[in-house]
Amino acid sequence: MELSERKKAILKSVIDSYIRTGDPVGSKSLTESKQFSLSSATIRSEMNDLEAMGYLEQPHTSAGRVPTPQGYRTYVDSLMEKYFLGMEELEVLDEVMSGKLVEVGRLMDEAAKAIGQITNYATFAFMGGSGSPVERYETVYVDEYSFLLIMIRGDGTIRNRHVKLMEPITPELLVSAKEALNTTMSGLSAEQINLSVILEFEEKMGEHRAFATTVLRVVHEMLGSYDSEKVHIDGVTKLLSYPEFMNVSKFQSILSLFEQRQRFAELMQHAVPGQTSVILGDEEKSEFAPPDTGFVFHPITVGGKVVGAIGVIGPQRMDYKKVVASLDYFAAGLTEQIELPDTAQSTRKDDDHAGK
Amino acid sequence: MELSERKKAILKSVIDSYIRTGDPVGSKSLTESKQFSLSSATIRSEMNDLEAMGYLEQPHTSAGRVPTPQGYRTYVDSLMEKYFLGMEELEVLDEVMSGKLVEVGRLMDEAAKAIGQITNYATFAFMGGSGSPVERYETVYVDEYSFLLIMIRGDGTIRNRHVKLMEPITPELLVSAKEALNTTMSGLSAEQINLSVILEFEEKMGEHRAFATTVLRVVHEMLGSYDSEKVHIDGVTKLLSYPEFMNVSKFQSILSLFEQRQRFAELMQHAVPGQTSVILGDEEKSEFAPPDTGFVFHPITVGGKVVGAIGVIGPQRMDYKKVVASLDYFAAGLTEQIELPDTAQSTRKDDDHAGK
DNA sequence: ATTAGCACTCTTTGCTCGCAAGTGCTAATC
DNA sequence: GATTAGCACTTGCGAGCAAAGAGTGCTAAT
Numbered sequence: 001m002e003l004s005e006r007k008k009a010i011l012k013s014v015i016d017s018y019i020r021t022g023d024p025v026g027s028k029s030l031t032e033s034k035q036f037s038l039s040s041a042t043i044r045s046e047m048n049d050l051e052a053m054g055y056l057e058q059p060h061t062s063a064g065r066v067p068t069p070q071g072y073r074t075y076v077d078s079l080m081e082k083y084f085l086g087m088e089e090l091e092v093l094d095e096v097m098s099g100k101l102v103e104v105g106r107l108m109d110e111a112a113k114a115i116g117q118i119t120n121y122a123t124f125a126f127m128g129g130s131g132s133p134v135e136r137y138e139t140v141y142v143d144e145y146s147f148l149l150i151m152i153r154g155d156g157t158i159r160n161r162h163v164k165l166m167e168p169i170t171p172e173l174l175v176s177a178k179e180a181l182n183t184t185m186s187g188l189s190a191e192q193i194n195l196s197v198i199l200e201f202e203e204k205m206g207e208h209r210a211f212a213t214t215v216l217r218v219v220h221e222m223l224g225s226y227d228s229e230k231v232h233i234d235g236v237t238k239l240l241s242y243p244e245f246m247n248v249s250k251f252q253s254i255l256s257l258f259e260q261r262q263r264f265a266e267l268m269q270h271a272v273p274g275q276t277s278v279i280l281g282d283e284e285k286s287e288f289a290p291p292d293t294g295f296v297f298h299p300i301t302v303g304g305k306v307v308g309a310i311g312v313i314g315p316q317r318m319d320y321k322k323v324v325a326s327l328d329y330f331a332a333g334l335t336e337q338i339e340l341p342d343t344a345q346s347t348r349k350d351d352d353h354a355g356k
Numbered sequence: 357m358e359l360s361e362r363k364k365a366i367l368k369s370v371i372d373s374y375i376r377t378g379d380p381v382g383s384k385s386l387t388e389s390k391q392f393s394l395s396s397a398t399i400r401s402e403m404n405d406l407e408a409m410g411y412l413e414q415p416h417t418s419a420g421r422v423p424t425p426q427g428y429r430t431y432v433d434s435l436m437e438k439y440f441l442g443m444e445e446l447e448v449l450d451e452v453m454s455g456k457l458v459e460v461g462r463l464m465d466e467a468a469k470a471i472g473q474i475t476n477y478a479t480f481a482f483m484g485g486s487g488s489p490v491e492r493y494e495t496v497y498v499d500e501y502s503f504l505l506i507m508i509r510g511d512g513t514i515r516n517r518h519v520k521l522m523e524p525i526t527p528e529l530l531v532s533a534k535e536a537l538n539t540t541m542s543g544l545s546a547e548q549i550n551l552s553v554i555l556e557f558e559e560k561m562g563e564h565r566a567f568a569t570t571v572l573r574v575v576h577e578m579l580g581s582y583d584s585e586k587v588h589i590d591g592v593t594k595l596l597s598y599p600e601f602m603n604v605s606k607f608q609s610i611l612s613l614f615e616q617r618q619r620f621a622e623l624m625q626h627a628v629p630g631q632t633s634v635i636l637g638d639e640e641k642s643e644f645a646p647p648d649t650g651f652v653f654h655p656i657t658v659g660g661k662v663v664g665a666i667g668v669i670g671p672q673r674m675d676y677k678k679v680v681a682s683l684d685y686f687a688a689g690l691t692e693q694i695e696l697p698d699t700a701q702s703t704r705k706d707d708d709h710a711g712k
Numbered sequence: 713a714t715t716a717g718c719a720c721t722c723t724t725t726g727c728t729c730g731c732a733a734g735t736g737c738t739a740a741t742c
Numbered sequence: 743g744a745t746t747a748g749c750a751c752t753t754g755c756g757a758g759c760a761a762a763g764a765g766t767g768c769t770a771a772t
Binding site: 382383384397400401403404417418419420 | 734736
């Protein structure tokens, strides 16, 4: 069913007003805004239609109307105007992207903070594991009983791990292990490492069976494990200032979402490169966002592949135009900075704290 | 002023009861518990004394008594009984410490979860940077425009970073940089790297000034930066089930504490190795814990040095004896596992996601 | 098709009232 | 002198109720 122009205008007004104030909007307040030269009764009947079509709803009979998820959906998809970032807002974002922050981890952290500062909602930013195949392995001899195993992927991402042993090793043994790894396993994903590959590797390692087994275990773990730890979340407290989250159980559902960090990785399946997406709670397709919440995010790509995302979580009556504008601007800049390192920069690796 | 034995017993009963129920405890309920063969009037007058001495207080005239921070303090320091962990609780903890989890990061995560599961409060676990001096540097050539810089500390902890360049390098140049680093800077902390050290390093690097500068910058950053990212927090939602946090502003103060992760590092200054500490909100000495909250933690040591901590945050009326018992048990086991790796294990390094 | 008017519904707010809990004080008792 | 019983007093809390306010749907007129 098509919406008439007038219905669209009314729907837009209702949503704009509701986003601004949080109060259900009645027919009278719309006529007073003098956007429409119509009486409240007419507006009322139009709103009645919109309600029947599923765009609006009433909390109770004698209250104004409130948008439904479906209403928000058409709003974000086709009704809302473009928002132009102000000077101060641009400054905040540009500051983060100025290139001073040379560690990806911290960059993501600051990115989340900056977006949060502008929008006043909770933000998240994360980098997920890239699926790119391993190009080669490297090892570093640390001491008799430990070494560093490094995995270099085709897209330039790196993963490494500090491995401890119970049997001593020599630098030479380590080098031969590295070579064996590179000849037998480079280019393989976790699933592709089958028995024959394993046997070949173990054969090459000859007598050092225990060592070979440890190495294999670590490789397998590194290939398989999801990097769900690097989800940066900021500004959850900000949500508490919105009346919709005063309700404890509502807030609880949001919080528990944040605690299930791996769920952010699932988000990438919905990601469309270079485009900001909106997920609305209570919409059929996604059980990701809790009811009454909205979820706006923009993927980060490296070489055309989605490797992360930055986004905002807030009440469903969120200032979408502002959020979308911020994310569009920021994600574009961020992607650029990550893809084209035209200035010397380093990206940080985390510490390891195991004693020896 | 000394407390009589009877006052101590009454104080303990009041706190035990309050911790259990959360209701202010009146004189009558104590006489009914038949621990005391005294009338309520007597108890009342004793409680009145305790109030005058600052151990108890009344929310309002016609309510029972509630412990003050000072009351809790004496409780945790000298009144409470020892708690013995039950079978299921030991199982949960032992499971985590079974040695199956070979990455420090995940181990801390699971540790926090396990403690949370037993105690039903919010938990945190983190590893801070060790102050041990750098024993030597290592480098790994990744590609023409990037390499991995690795820092191996005396205590066996490792930190590394993926560095990107705008000028191409050769593996040979990288090796010479590593050697220059090791001859000029091994053993030095960030403050000790003064102009003469820098000049010596740059001299050794000869014509490759730009490269030398980049390396120096990264080294400096790695030495100085605090590793505040690895604070694992879990179970914040659990706090919402306690009436004291239903109040939005209370909860907000807790949440904002969690968002200032670097503050957990400050905690280590209060840490006493091998001992569980309790910090109470509203006590003079610490502005760390918000009012009405309690904070129990146990440091993790490596070679006698405090490198991290695991702890619990909850309402001030917390089941301290249980929490302390769990932390004591767990931290002891954890420290042991980290200090004495008598089984092959690897500790995980995080990913790096910078594209090339 | 639009509008004015009006009765109706539902929430919110303020108010009083009585109840329950627990105290402090006093006078009697061991 | 410590302990106890008794009692008046204070305070918070929930139930009940009325009035106010907001907004609707419907109807009849334009």
